[in-house]
Amino acid sequence: MSVDPDKLQPPSRPELIDFHGVSMTHYFTDNWETVQNFQARPDDILIATYPKAGTTWVSYILDLLYFGQTMPERQTSIPIYERVPFLELFAPPLFSGTDLAEGLSTSPRLIKTHFPVQFVPKSFWEQNCRMVYVARNAKDNMVSYFHFDRMNGVEPDPGDWSNYFQKFMDGKLVFGPWYDHVSGWWKKKQTYSKLHYMFFEDLVEDTGREIDKLCSFLGLSPSAEEKKQITGEVQFDNMKKNDMANYSTIGVMDFKVSPFMRKGKVGDWKNHFTMAQSEQFDEDYRKKMRDPTLQFRTEI
Ligand code: A3P
Numbered sequence: 001m002s003v004d005p006d007k008l009q010p011p012s013r014p015e016l017i018d019f020h021g022v023s024m025t026h027y028f029t030d031n032w033e034t035v036q037n038f039q040a041r042p043d044d045i046l047i048a049t050y051p052k053a054g055t056t057w058v059s060y061i062l063d064l065l066y067f068g069q070t071m072p073e074r075q076t077s078i079p080i081y082e083r084v085p086f087l088e089l090f091a092p093p094l095f096s097g098t099d100l101a102e103g104l105s106t107s108p109r110l111i112k113t114h115f116p117v118q119f120v121p122k123s124f125w126e127q128n129c130r131m132v133y134v135a136r137n138a139k140d141n142m143v144s145y146f147h148f149d150r151m152n153g154v155e156p157d158p159g160d161w162s163n164y165f166q167k168f169m170d171g172k173l174v175f176g177p178w179y180d181h182v183s184g185w186w187k188k189k190q191t192y193s194k195l196h197y198m199f200f201e202d203l204v205e206d207t208g209r210e211i212d213k214l215c216s217f218l219g220l221s222p223s224a225e226e227k228k229q230i231t232g233e234v235q236f237d238n239m240k241k242n243d244m245a246n247y248s249t250i251g252v253m254d255f256k257v258s259p260f261m262r263k264g265k266v267g268d269w270k271n272h273f274t275m276a277q278s279e280q281f282d283e284d285y286r287k288k289m290r291d292p293t294l295q296f297r298t299e300i
Contacts, residue, residue: 016156022176031090034098040123043108046131050181052144053136054200059084064230080245084110114175117184133185136200137296139269142168151257179288186294201266201297207231236264267299
């Protein structure tokens, strides 16, 4: 299925619904049966994140690693959301993540999901697929999600910042609580060896190092030249300019409100949180995030 960007005008902002205990919108639940019955292949790679943790960045890195040399035309002609379909997204007649994924002729197929770990279709586990999870510190993740919800007409209305701040802590955002999401996937890593858990902050700090780790997980050995080229292409300023990576071809997003490639920084939360909010947040965070092995950096 190919996507006509001009037709991507949303009817209205959706309501948040409680779906198996997780806040969702109908865009991600209407195709539930088909998504749950999706037939993964052993070489499929699932890229999983809480929204705004760096999905597009890692998707683009993986796409370049696998197809940058063999299919260079892909880089200039197919937007990232078609190269790496969003499995659970269902907005017919324009978007069906499962149709897009099934239509992929590449091997491996790169597939994106924002599902909390318990919602991942069982065939991915049965096929022992590789999975890459990207996590981002809660404060920056919240800020990024806030601006995304402001500009994206298919997200519920975010309200003002202080409202949003509370909703994030209450887990009342699409795909549920950040806390459960990052912790659920982290816990899965203890029992499922084909899961590579990475952090947005590490990618910002040293993209090359993180690409090396990814390659070793994926069993890839690109040349030094190729790695250098990829590291350059996926720098924020380059991706921001790249219409095949920056979502400028999607009509539902109003870049006048906020661009998709917004800042790409660690620590932007300091421009949004008041001192009181930061303290309130930290106190609540300590109660919710009990596992000492899962640590995030809010600055680098
Ligand atoms: P900000 O809103 O903080 O700028 P996702 O792809 O999961 O929706 O995440 C989007 C976030 O990742 C945005 O964060 C975006 O700017 C950031 N991002 C995307 N590509 C990036 C890159 N190459 N370098 C740094 N940040 C990047």
